[in-house]
Amino acid sequence: MSKQFWMRNETLVALVIILFCLFATASDPRFFSATTLSDLLRASIVLGIFAIGAMLVLVSGGIDVSFTAIAVFAMYVSTVLTLGTIPDLPWYLIFTLSIVIGAALGALNGLLIARFGLPTLIVTLGTLSVFRGFLLTFVGSERISSLPPGMRDFSRSMIARGTTEAGNFYALPLALAALVFVVVLTWFILQKTTLGRCIFAIGGSVESARRVGINVRAIQFFVYMYAGALAGLAGIIHGSMGRMADPFSLVGLELSVIAAVVLGGARLTGGYGTVSGTLLGVALIVLVQNSLIVVGIPSTWQSVAIGLLILIGTGLPAWQAKRAAERAA
Amino acid sequence: MPDDATERTSSPFVRLHNVIKHYGGVVALDGVDVTIQPGEAVCLAGENGSGKSTLIKILAGVEQATGGEVHIGGVRHTTLDPRVSAAAGVMVIYQDFSLFPNLSVAENIAFSRELTDGEKFASQRRNKQLARKVLERIGVDISVSERVENLSVAHKQLVAICRALASNARLIIMDEPTTALTEREVRSLLGIIRKLKDDGIAVLFVSHKLAEVLEVCETVFVLRNGKLVADGPASEFDAASLTRHMTGRDVPDSPPSTAQAVQNLLLEVSELHKQGAFENVSFSLREGEVLGISGLLGSGRTSLAKALFGLVKADSGTMKMEDNSIALGDPLAATQAGIGYVPEDRLTEGLFLTQSIVRNVSVGRLDSHTSKGFLNLQSLTGEAADWLKRLTVKAPDIHADVKSLSGGNQQRVALARWMARAPKLLILNGPSVGVDVGSKADIHDIIRELSQQGIGIIVISDDLPEILSVCHRILIMKNGQLTDEIASGTIDETELTHRLAS
The missing domain is CATH 3.40.50.300 (P-loop containing nucleotide triphosphate hydrolases)
Structure with a gap:
């Protein structure tokens, strides 16, 4: 039991995070403060929502690389639509619009994958390019900095803000609540519903799933639609918090997100992945992206550090598992 | 009865x-x-x-x-x-058991029942209760929270049976x-x-x-x-x-003709040792001799078979083919010395399933049909097709994927690959696993024929009738050691079973 515990990715990632924080605090005591924490949390929101969606797809045995394109499409289109029709739309309706657009694009992925049985990587690579190209060609390629008032309202809404006794400023935006909601909802679906267990089942073995009578197509359709909806949400949060609807943003972030998910213990071969592991993976990636400078490593080393983390963090358990299997044979 | x-x-x-x-x-x-x-x-x-x-x-x-x-x-x-x-x-337990390797025993057992009951929400507690009840019913003790991927084949099968029972089969x-x-x-x-x-x-x-x-x-x-x-x-x-x-x-099931007349020594293995797998293994093999090695699962027979071909590196010991020693742990050296190995699990270890039949045979002969870096595809394919014919592989099209063949024909393809290389020694691990009766008899005929051509053959198998019907000599392996040597025709199946298990 304890041995299994130490072999888990989650444990390794958590240890690295703790070590990193200790090291960072040692080199700069200001690192350990409410300000840093709230900055890191802010930086985790969009990445975290993306990662939860990507994890769900990996668990089902597929992969989705189109979510950034879906996010930016949903965000930009809902911004443009709102500005062109009812600019005063409250934020939650703009958000709903973006989520619906995201879900619709995700459903297109789901249709191609579930109905026609096409390989998931190829479908989503294709749709990544198509969604992005479509957006830039037909919707617009200009950055919009005068957002609808609703989105600005959202970015100013805080769960908590203030200054600690030590004089550190902190602010927890309302968007953090969205991440928490997504985390709880996804955890509930995966762990507590038959639907969630069916997602694990098809990730474990599609053929077996068919034979016990799981409607594999319906489950796959749901998975990609859900990932699309989360992408729509992440996109509009990204636009609101950055106070800018930029059609060139987000795309390119896919691999960091998938890296975070894999670091958190999800397997590219499907059937494995947890919400908690994914959050740890996101935390580590965000930490490296934002705070590497604190421990004296130049920021150009970021991608090297992330790459090494992936190699070690996912390679070590895989290597241990292989050795254990060899010993058993 | x-x-x-x-x-x-x-x-x-x-x-x-x-x-x-x-x-x-x-x-x-x-x-x-x-x-x-x-x-x-x-x-x-x-x-x-x-x-x-x-x-x-x-x-x-x-x-x-x-x-x-x-x-x-x-x-x-x-x-x-x-x-x-x-x-x-009506519940079917397929050969691959159709389980979910990533889920727990409890969940695997309860899955179809949950689906037929139309449960919307999952409950691990309910799953475990049901699983324990069913496991108890057949008197088996398996941890319900273990992941199925960590179970042995036999336990996986029991889980599949329990799943059927849980659904009121x-x-x-x-x-x-x-x-x-x-x-x-x-x-x-x-x-x-x-x-x-x-x-x-x-x-x-x-x-x-x-x-x-x-x-x-x-x-x-x-x-x-x-x-x-x-x-x-x-x-x-x-x-x-x-x-x-x-x-x-x-289908004749006669034992092989009694031990061959004195032939040249082909293979000599002495003091082969591998920590945790087998120890002190020494034996020799003559040209044209069929040597059976049998033992229960976990006796080290598969490790030994792999070590002989260099797939597993033995820690110490020597192997000599016709008086030339062969480097341990080097499949290429073994191949060059004229040894061929047909693995037990031909699906994952032996064949390229999604490649054509003819390519599967010719893959071992690429070197011999290459000149100045270019392949002579015609001669390569021709030779492979010839071997397929000689081993009577029944295939509508030799360019079809190997996975489209039956077990018996797949095994023949695996054999044909090595035959094309004209080996001196063939190691056959479980030659008729998953092969139907008619094909099995054919494979046994092929083994006998090869032996008459002077090829030395080592058959590793726990199929006792098979060992008894094709081998001249039988070695029994237990806990990594060769414990017994039996000449063909001196023993029947019951006695052999007894010696294996005791």
């Missing part, structure tokens, strides 16, 4: 009357009648392509019969689908249930089958390994070319008569 106390008078659970199945113009089943009583164990025997799989698929609702009547539980079903069939209590169909099991595991499986029968659950066996199945079955049905060619109480059949019905011909 099984007791006949089960209710013979009650109405049958399954009754197939004059069932016909066409696939396009091909007749897969041609007017088959089968009845299965509650609590009856039935053996469905037949070679590949005889219609066994089709019959299972019809019962499972995966395929629809073209004609005839299907009655399950006293109800006539004109159309069946997997859900209807499962609801009627009344007929469990087992496709090749004993293929991957050791003798001891087969014993315990047969014990469980008896328990199921006592509970009124019928079992339909589909098996190539006939002797062990006859032991628990009351009734036997034999299919050949889609027709029921024989049926009746199991007591009226023995392995020989079953084989005759299945193949439609007599």
